[in-house]
Amino acid sequence: PVMKVFKYFYSNRGPVIDYENQELVHFFFNELSKYVKKHRCLYLHIDPYLPYQYLNHDGEITGNAGNDWFFDKMSNLGFEHTGFHKGFDPVLQIRYHSVLDLKDKTADDIIKNMDGLRKRNTKKVKKNGVKVRYLSEEELPIFRSFMEDTSESKAFADRDDKFYYNRLKYYKDRVLVPLAYINFDEYIKELNEERDILNKDLNKALKDIEKRP
Template sequence: MQFVNITPEEFAEFTHNNFSHYTQTRVNYEAQDQSDAHLLGVKNKNGEIIAAGMFTEARALKFFKYFYSQRGPVLDYNNIALVNFYFKSLTSYLKKHNCLYVLLDPYILENLRNADGEIIKSYDNRMLISTLDQLGYKHQGYPAGYSKTSQIRWLSVLDLKNKTEQQLLKEMDYQTRRNIKRTEEMGVKVTTLPIEETERFFKLFKMAEEKHGFSFRDEPYFEELQKAYKGYASLQLAYIDLNEYIASLKEKHNTLNKQLLEVETALTESPNSKKQKTKHTQLTQQINSAQRKIDDTAATIATDGSILDLAAAIYIYNDYEVYYLSSGSNPNYNAYMGAYKLQWEMIKFAKRHNIDRYNFYGITGDFSEDAEDYGVQQFKKGFNADVEEYIGDFVKPIKPLVYNIGKLIGKL
């Protein structure tokens, strides 16, 4: 085996043929400053690539470098001989590049859980962790919650493989299925925003930040993300045209009134008909409900205009997954349930592109009702998504003495 720098073409082919995260793709490599990105692979005796990973470097303690492979490298982690060779070789490579320490968070499952946190399947990673430990790559444990220094360990993922749209709907929670149907009845639509309209997304995203009390990224970050991923990233907006909606409500109102006249005629002929009396009550209630919606919609048009931006999200996809990364919605328009329409349309997008996984992305891993993201978890649970718990971080100091001093003085 040979540990070598590989070309972007070789990296693209390998990650196309081997399950990988969107951060381990040629598209992401080309988005980096080429002087700070390293494509490191292993070739067998036939010259075939059997392992590959992208590592990025950054300054650490002014005079050194920190290396990171986000959700990588990509290789068969059950092949301990390959693991041993790759990471031993990696250490030698990093020593030649003035590396202080390296961080990895491989895309390796620790547990598959249901949406309530109960383990469905466990993966025995003890041999891998032991092997990496012997090579100096120390496992950082199994934290829950959000972190500013680590990738989220808990992801909510919907398996789409070999399932039709009808089957996916059927397997969703009743209320989720009903909400999706209601968005279609109301005429909620989803459109792709051009990069020039990133502000429409960001306005909704800021509402989510304010609601949950966090600050994540500024607007230019999302513009750069779209540029970097060259068509593999997009902003999706759920919106409603209230003029169209109120027209459909009026049409429904007229139809109900015609039906009511027919029932009243029937009651004139048979005043004691229990069936017609029940119909009369039901139709009267439906007419009143439709009229209230017409009045409410007209009032909203008068104050907010006819086009309402309901919810928006930024998505990235590769050969294996559609990733739902960041989103926001206007809480004043929750009744239109734009977030449900958004998810359903992108699930259908994944099916059209033969992508088998719809990744709702991070949750805290706290499954109690007191969890800070309990509402988010329940939303994702409604779509029948399972929870994937990943192995977590590994850190290796390449210059242990300087690394420990840096940790001690709080500079790392």
């Protein structure tokens, strides 16, 4: 509520509709405007998950997503574009997304297309026994503790607990909270096995040297 009379409406990363159907887009937002006006809306903020441009690793524009029409459509319906913001904002959604197309690609294909640093990091975590699992709602405090430490060390404002729990509540299994961890029992076992193999190779090499000094 604003001034106890008016209301602020925000469609977080939405609305979720078929944006390829321009007739539907016009109808939906036209009716949405009528709906919020009936409910004393002072400000309606939409933030659709709709690509505008494609960029590479270096931030260079590689193509247009073909959605320029959406800006004209929304302007004709009375909406105002607030601009392309940059950086972190506690209210607005992030502008850039790093998206990897996995269609028809194997794990090896993905690694081959990585740059040198990402390849080394991937091989390193695999060798060090790093695994990934997804946290349940009951385990969300684990994630929150990491976020609190990170927001403090990196000096940015984090969302409150309600923000994250609401997403789990309403989006259910569409929300994944990954946790990278090391199972030290398994890791130590793998290291011991690797050590045994290296010792065998070393002993064999020493014997070969004795035979052919």
